[in-house]
């Protein structure tokens with residue numbers, strides 16, 4: 001397994017948020033984490049990325065290529081984030097800095113790990129890989145010049161410019177028009193073809209049907225079902241899974 005989460009538990013004060021969560025993902029796979037709002041989906045991603053608030057208490061294990069990463073020092077997490085494991089967020093407008101050109105923001109992500117040399121070329125390539133054909137032009141624009149779908153492509157370029165092995169995405173299409181959602185999901189399928197391990201958090205089984213190889217269903221911080229995508233639609237076991245599916 002490229003990334004392996006084992007018996008992950010998370011508490012905020014007295015509140016037990018994640019309860020013995022275990023799953024793994026290999027290169028070239030898309031795993032969807034499905035569950036209602038508040039079930040703990042984003043908390044799983046935050047635990048993997050080392051982005052939990054200080055008052056959070058965690059136990060268990062998160063291994064990347066066999067090496068424990070849960071509880072690393074912030075300086076160590078910084079070496080991982082963006083370079084080996086990176087994240088695409090729900091709201092591209094909130095993530096992009098309105099004051100800086102697109103090119104600058106992608107380059108910054110690259111320079112943090114590799115230095116200035118080759119940064120522009122890599123950034124343009126990342127934009128093209130994210131489905132932006134006129135990359136040279138978009139490179140010089142500011143975020144407010146772009147549509148929501150284009151901004152999310154830029155965020156994917158930022159997340160992939162260092163060629164990470166794992167890409168995490170938290171509701172990456174929720175803020176977008178239905179017409180562009182499909183195109184963004186196609187990009188995640190392309191990441192899988194490029195050998196990335198992709199974890200997508202969603203509450204939407206429509207998204208699952210479009211991209212997932214495997215699915216874990218989370219309820220109140222617990223994994224209640226874990227299956228390949230065909231089985232989850234054809235033979236859902238848990239009543240909660242059936243309930244989520246009936247909303248589709």
Ligand SMILES: Nc1ncnc2c1ncn2[C@@H]1O[C@H](COP(=O)(O)OP(=O)(O)OP(=O)(O)O)[C@@H](O)[C@H]1O
Pocket residue numbers: 012017035036037038039040041042043044053203
């Ligand atoms: N920083 C925090 N401090 C305290 N409680 C938190 C914090 N972040 C999340 N929680 C709580 O943890 C629980 C799980 O939240 P989380 O955001 O992981 O769920 P989610 O399934 O991703 O929901 P959503 O789809 O709404 O983002 C919720 O009850 C939430 O209120």
